[in-house]
Amino acid sequence: GESVGLHLPTLSVQEGDNSIINCAYSNSASDYFIWYKQESGKGPQFIIDIRSNMDKRQGQRVTVLLNKTVKHLSLQIAATQPGDSAVYFCAEIDDSGGSNYKLTFGKGTLLTVNP
Amino acid sequence: KAGVTQTPRYLIKTRGQQVTLSCSPISGHRSVSWYQQTPGQGLQFLFEYFSETQRNKGNFPGRFSGRQFSNSRSEMNVSTLELGDSALYLCASSFGTGGYGYTFGSGTRLTVV
Numbered sequence: 001g002e003s004v005g006l007h008l009p010t011l012s013v014q015e016g017d018n019s020i021i022n023c024a025y026s027n028s029a030s031d032y033f034i035w036y037k038q039e040s041g042k043g044p045q046f047i048i049d050i051r052s053n054m055d056k057r058q059g060q061r062v063t064v065l066l067n068k069t070v071k072h073l074s075l076q077i078a079a080t081q082p083g084d085s086a087v088y089f090c091a092e093i094d095d096s097g098g099s100n101y102k103l104t105f106g107k108g109t110l111l112t113v114n115p
Numbered sequence: 116k117a118g119v120t121q122t123p124r125y126l127i128k129t130r131g132q133q134v135t136l137s138c139s140p141i142s143g144h145r146s147v148s149w150y151q152q153t154p155g156q157g158l159q160f161l162f163e164y165f166s167e168t169q170r171n172k173g174n175f176p177g178r179f180s181g182r183q184f185s186n187s188r189s190e191m192n193v194s195t196l197e198l199g200d201s202a203l204y205l206c207a208s209s210f211g212t213g214g215y216g217y218t219f220g221s222g223t224r225l226t227v228v
Binding site: 107 | 148158159163213214215222
């Protein structure tokens with residue numbers, strides 16, 4: 001069925017290092033993927049998205065890579081800062097089924113940045 | 116512009132009671148979706164409303180219901196509360212449907228005792 005999961009539930013990095021957060025998805029029909037950041041006490045916040053016809057997209061300090069062959073998504077954060085500490089979720093949308101589509105979230109990875 | 120506003124922020128209810136949560140979307144957004152977030156299950160989709168009509172529904176029992184008003188504000192109701200309903204309830208608004216362009220509120224933390 002539709003499910004989005006994460007390889008690593010927690011990730012601890014040193015300030016200034018690069019971070020890589022991974023995500024596996026099972027629905028090969030998904031064609032839109034989003035990474036969200038959720039800080040304590042707040043709702044998820046959009047970071048970056050990518051469509052299935054792309055394999056890489058860059059934003060400010062963040063890059064999302066999509067490998068459709070192995071159904072894998074990753075979020076790279078360059079020069080990680082203490083303010084990046086949060087839970088990161090990948091999410092997918094499969095809109096191939098008419099109006100019955102929705103955003104499905106993975107379980108989340110907790111990123112801790114050590115000063 | 117103002118973000119998505121959810122009220123109340125915190126709520127404590129007793130098993131068997133019912134509860135109503137409110138969500139005011141960003142001005143101009145016509146779609147409101149609701150999610151339940153728990154440590155064990157993560158973020159699970161409840162339902163989506165667009166122009167006062169429910170467009171999509173997740174796999175939750177009938178005790179969970181919602182509605183949307185003409186000003187796009189939405190409410191969700193949970194009747195006959197169970198301990199397992201304790202969760203953070205998040206709403207997200209967007210211009211269109213399907214999960215694109217979501218902006219989330221900070222959620223309502225519901226504790227059932």
